Amino acid sequence: MDKKVVFDFDKTLIRINSFTHWIFFIWSNSFLTLELRLFFTISRLIFKRKISRNLSHELFKREIILLEYPPDYCSKFSKKLYPYLNKNVMNYLDYFGENNYQIAISSAAPEIYLKEFIQNYITVNQFLVVGATIEEHRLNDNFGEKKVENLIKKGFLDSGEKFDVLFTDSFDDKTLAGLAKEIYLISPDEKSKAEFFKFFPEKIKRKE
Numbered sequence: 001m002d003k004k005v006v007f008d009f010d011k012t013l014i015r016i017n018s019f020t021h022w023i024f025f026i027w028s029n030s031f032l033t034l035e036l037r038l039f040f041t042i043s044r045l046i047f048k049r050k051i052s053r054n055l056s057h058e059l060f061k062r063e064i065i066l067l068e069y070p071p072d073y074c075s076k077f078s079k080k081l082y083p084y085l086n087k088n089v090m091n092y093l094d095y096f097g098e099n100n101y102q103i104a105i106s107s108a109a110p111e112i113y114l115k116e117f118i119q120n121y122i123t124v125n126q127f128l129v130v131g132a133t134i135e136e137h138r139l140n141d142n143f144g145e146k147k148v149e150n151l152i153k154k155g156f157l158d159s160g161e162k163f164d165v166l167f168t169d170s171f172d173d174k175t176l177a178g179l180a181k182e183i184y185l186i187s188p189d190e191k192s193k194a195e196f197f198k199f200f201p202e203k204i205k206r207k208e
Helices: 009-013 018-032 036-051 057-066 073-084 087-098 111-121 145-153 171-179 190-199
Strands: 004-007 102-110 128-135 138-140 163-168 180-185 204-207
Touching (some): 004 009, 004 087, 009 018, 018 036, 018 057, 018 073, 018 102, 036 057, 057 102, 057 138, 073 111, 087 102, 087 163, 102 145, 111 128, 128 145, 171 190, 180 190
Parallel strands (some): 102 128, 163 180, 180 204
Antiparallel strands (some): 128 138
16 A cells, blocks of 8 residues: 655645735735736736735735736745745655655645745655645635545545555644545644644644
8 A cells, every 4th residue: 555645835835824915915016016007906806805805815915816917926926935934844745755655745835835835945856736726717726625635636545545644734634634544744833733733633643
């Protein structure tokens, strides 16, 4: 049986929530580079989401992913994310790569910049990267149960298959945690930590 490990991205492989940083990056850079159509579109979406509150998170994220960006935005953003790389978690990823584990990096972060970051800064050669995408005009947010569904759809897991190790910060990954044999908690908040120790105490092997 193949050995398999799954890593979350935000607040696990990196120390921040990348999507909020992406919003600020594309908004500020579109203004600085005079991409004014993009700037005003993002400003309108932010207003509808944060001020008038008549745009759901799902629709907001969908519209952000659908925007057309200058070709260098993702590489520039990846450079800004790099200082937040969690070196301890990266060492684990290198270890599992050297020991022939199949590796998946699964995140609700938009795949448009997630894959760019992984390609540029992760040294392990072979792994699966799954992020949020648009499929048939709908947001596939790769969040919660969707993470398991997408790993099955991509052929990384079979339905109901147990895998060896999960790295995560959040109890939002409880469906994945149910399939993992071991769980490494990476800087969880108090609520997530309590939930993990309540439901999966025997699986938690390390808390970073």
